[in-house]
Amino acid sequence: xxxxxxxxxxxxxxxxxxxxxxxxxxxxxxxxxxxxxxxxxxxxxxxxxxxxxxxxxxxxxxxxxxxxxxxxxxxxxxxxxxxxxxxxxxxxxxxxxxxxxxxxxxxxxxxxxxxxxxxxxxxxxxxxxxxxxxxxxxxxxxxxxxxxxxxxxxxxxxxxxxxxxxxxxxxxxxxxxxxxxxxxxxxxxxxxxxxxxxxxxxxxxxxxxxxxxxxxxxxxxxxxxxxxxxxxxxxxxxxxxxxxxxxxxxxxxxxxxxxxxxxxxxxxxxxxxxxxxxxxxxxxxxxxxxxxxxxxxxxxxxxxxxxxxxxxxxxxxxxxxxxxxxxxxxxxxxxxxxxxxxxxxxxxxxxxxxxxxxxxxxxxxxxxxxxxxxxxxxxxxxxxxxxxxxxxxxxxxxxxxxxxxxxxxxxxxxxxxxxxxxxxxxxxxxxxxxxxxxxxxxxxxxxx
Amino acid sequence: xxxxxxxxxxxxxxxxxxxxxxxxxxxxxxxxxxxxxxxxxxxxxxxxxxxxxxxxxxxxxxxxxxxxxxxxxxxxxxxxxxxxxxxxxxxxxxxxxxxxxxxxxxxxxxxxxxxxxxxxxxxxxxxxxxxxxxxxxxxxxxxxxxxxxxxxxxxxxxxxxxxxxxxxxxxxxxxxxxxxxxxxxxxxxxxxxxxxxxxxxxxxxxxxxxxxxxxxxxxxxxxxxxxxxxxxxxxxxxxxxxxxxxxxxxxxxxxxxxxxxxxxxxxxxxxxxxxxxxxxxxxxxxxxxxx
Numbered sequence: 001x002x003x004x005x006x007x008x009x010x011x012x013x014x015x016x017x018x019x020x021x022x023x024x025x026x027x028x029x030x031x032x033x034x035x036x037x038x039x040x041x042x043x044x045x046x047x048x049x050x051x052x053x054x055x056x057x058x059x060x061x062x063x064x065x066x067x068x069x070x071x072x073x074x075x076x077x078x079x080x081x082x083x084x085x086x087x088x089x090x091x092x093x094x095x096x097x098x099x100x101x102x103x104x105x106x107x108x109x110x111x112x113x114x115x116x117x118x119x120x121x122x123x124x125x126x127x128x129x130x131x132x133x134x135x136x137x138x139x140x141x142x143x144x145x146x147x148x149x150x151x152x153x154x155x156x157x158x159x160x161x162x163x164x165x166x167x168x169x170x171x172x173x174x175x176x177x178x179x180x181x182x183x184x185x186x187x188x189x190x191x192x193x194x195x196x197x198x199x200x201x202x203x204x205x206x207x208x209x210x211x212x213x214x215x216x217x218x219x220x221x222x223x224x225x226x227x228x229x230x231x232x233x234x235x236x237x238x239x240x241x242x243x244x245x246x247x248x249x250x251x252x253x254x255x256x257x258x259x260x261x262x263x264x265x266x267x268x269x270x271x272x273x274x275x276x277x278x279x280x281x282x283x284x285x286x287x288x289x290x291x292x293x294x295x296x297x298x299x300x301x302x303x304x305x306x307x308x309x310x311x312x313x314x315x316x317x318x319x320x321x322x323x324x325x326x327x328x329x330x331x332x333x334x335x336x337x338x339x340x341x342x343x344x345x346x347x348x349x350x351x352x353x354x355x356x357x358x359x360x361x362x363x364x365x366x367x368x369x370x371x372x373x374x375x376x377x378x379x380x381x382x383x384x385x386x387x388x389x390x391x392x393x394x395x396x397x398x399x400x401x402x403x404x405x406x407x408x409x410x411x412x413x414x415x416x417x418x419x420x421x422x423x424x425x426x427x428x429x430x431x432x433x434x435x436x437x438x439x440x441x442x443x444x445x446x447x448x
Numbered sequence: 449x450x451x452x453x454x455x456x457x458x459x460x461x462x463x464x465x466x467x468x469x470x471x472x473x474x475x476x477x478x479x480x481x482x483x484x485x486x487x488x489x490x491x492x493x494x495x496x497x498x499x500x501x502x503x504x505x506x507x508x509x510x511x512x513x514x515x516x517x518x519x520x521x522x523x524x525x526x527x528x529x530x531x532x533x534x535x536x537x538x539x540x541x542x543x544x545x546x547x548x549x550x551x552x553x554x555x556x557x558x559x560x561x562x563x564x565x566x567x568x569x570x571x572x573x574x575x576x577x578x579x580x581x582x583x584x585x586x587x588x589x590x591x592x593x594x595x596x597x598x599x600x601x602x603x604x605x606x607x608x609x610x611x612x613x614x615x616x617x618x619x620x621x622x623x624x625x626x627x628x629x630x631x632x633x634x635x636x637x638x639x640x641x642x643x644x645x646x647x648x649x650x651x652x653x654x655x656x657x658x659x660x661x662x663x664x665x666x667x668x669x670x671x672x673x674x675x676x677x678x679x680x681x682x683x684x685x686x687x688x689x690x691x692x693x694x695x696x697x698x699x700x701x702x703x704x705x706x707x708x709x710x711x712x713x714x715x716x717x718x719x720x721x722x723x724x725x726x727x728x729x730x731x732x733x734x735x736x737x738x739x
């Protein structure tokens with residue numbers, strides 16, 4: 001079975017919520033929309049205090065090309081435009097909306113009838129990308145890179161295939177899995193739309209084989225759709241990484257940055273993104289909700305919730321049986337790449353794929369011991385780096401050395417830290433090195 | 449047997465002599481000319497190689513001084529570690545005079561002690577301020593205050609900074625601090641300021657770095673500056689205090705050390721250093737504020 005070639009680990013899967021169907025979360029009393037829900041320039045608010053908004057009303061426009069607009073997911077009144085604590089742990093600009101009723105903007109098709117690509121022959125690539133851009137769609141796997149940027153290849157690059165990332169290699173998370181089981185046809189139309197947008201006729205959907213039901217269902221539904229292939233993959237973390245997925249599915253390696261997947265002819269989109277693209281293009285619905293897995297060993301009812309953006313995490317936890325008493329750490333995202341939250345008043349954003357409640361015992365990190373030079377981190381690194389070395393260089397502020405050893409290639413998957421028998425905080429330090437070196441490279445480019 | 453030893457000694461001696469001649473000739477022929485004053489200046493510098501002067505190490509600073517002296521002035525050149533005495537020696541060597549430089553000291557502009565600033569979360573990653581900074585706000589509700597992992601302490605070459613386990617904040621040993629600025633650069637939040645030491649070491653400083661709006665800053669820490677601007681009003685006459693981004697800042701050059709701002713601050717964020725004990729009246733005022 002296919003998988004990527006170097007490195008990788010296999011953490012315990014713990015997919016507790018795999019059998020729990022998606023259910024709709026209740027509307028929040030107040031929704032908070034961070035202006036930083038995507039990578040790139042922050043969105044610029046276009047509403048002010050006192051404005052009436054409906055579901056789908058534009059709240060903020062894109063702040064540049066690499067940016068995305070933000071729409072209201074609720075109807076009500078804008079109560080303020082002010083800073084709010086978000087999942088990144090910092091206070092940043094946000095729009096607060098007090099919820100009243102649930103009124104939708106005209107033109108959004110809320111019916112569940114499937115609209116096929118053949119029903120809308122007038123759609124061309126340009127229109128599709130434009131619609132995606134205006135709907136504020138970003139990468140829903142968690143990286144939140146504005147979708148339309150990926151679908152507009154830079155000059156000189158030609159896309160050859162589209163790969164849908166349905167790997168969901170993070171332990172605990174099941175949002176993508178449930179989405180495939182419940183909306184397979186919509187995902188396939190979404191994929192066709194992406195293929196049309198970038199002008200290719202080959203599409204893959206990569207699924208890890210710990211989801212046999214999804215593989216079976218998707219294969220069945222994809223029958224008759226020419227050019228679409230379902231690729232079962234061996235279970236290995238971090239297969240959901242863009243570069244790892246390209247290696248696993250089409251066997252090509254993306255060179256070190258600044259090269260991007262399009263340089264090897266691949267466009268990768270998350271399965272949730274494909275679904276959102278379907279809704280945006282065929283149903284005129286901007287990105288206002290998403291599926292989030294609320295899970296954890298002590299959670300009463302691990303669930304997959306369809307929740308409106310801006311809903312506070314506290315409410316989502318309440319919907320799943322409340323906060324367990326022995327909670328030691330709450331992570332936004334999965335256990336490998338997610339980020340611990342400082343507060344539960346934090347609102348859900350476009351990139352919130354999961355909410356993991358760890359109990360006291362799991363939450364505590366073990367005491368770091370000296371490095372025993374076993375090089376397990378080197379064999380685990382999916383990018384072929386030397387994590388022990390990079391971490392040391394970062395700790396000693398040897399930025400030149402870190403740059404020479406390709407610290408910017410690090411995808412921050414955490415495989416090194418996971419595998420380290422001495423519990424060394426390798427990724428913690430490497431991240432410092434990566435950010436600093438990237439800053440140095442940027443300022444060097446600016447000075448030129 | 450004796451013969452063998454003699455031959456060996458002679459051969460080695462000859463090789464040594466020949467090498468010495470070659471080395472002598474080469475060292476003269478290919479000598480790199482360096483201004484002899486650079487070595488002389490280097491000899492009086494502290495050789496801490498801390499980079500506090502802004503040059504790469506003491507030799508770099510010595511070369512820069514000599515170059516500046518050729519230009520006729522040593523203005524702007526200061527070895528913060530050696531301070532005035534060393535700069536006078538340097539000036540002597542270069543045949544110049546040097547203007548008196550006011551001594552400086554590192555000031556930790558945060559008073560978010562464990563008592564003043566409650567911990568809301570526990571950080572269990574790598575014990576480094578730079579790492580903790582990447583998690584966002586850190587352990588407390590203040591996104592600007594001391595993170596307490598001691599990156600600054602690790603950087604200090606002069607043993608002048610120490611963590612106080614009770615307050616969780618670094619403390620500056622003014623006797624040892626040379627104002628090289630290594631700690632200020634190490635702090636990811638820019639809390640440490642290299643500031644004029646002031647007459648008799650006296651100075652008045654806003655011990656806060658919080659740029660959040662008053663309500664948020666107030667909630668995060670008992671000793672935070674809330675940007676109310678009362679201090680600015682009391683200092684209207686001297687215009688030493690400015691308020692920017694909800695944070696007051698006292699210009700050390702303009703400050704007249706009247707300490708009225710200290711009394712006016714409702715949060716006790718302004719502190720006077722090294723002043724003689726206050727008279728009773730002002731102490732009462734401070735206690736009221738503190739309670």
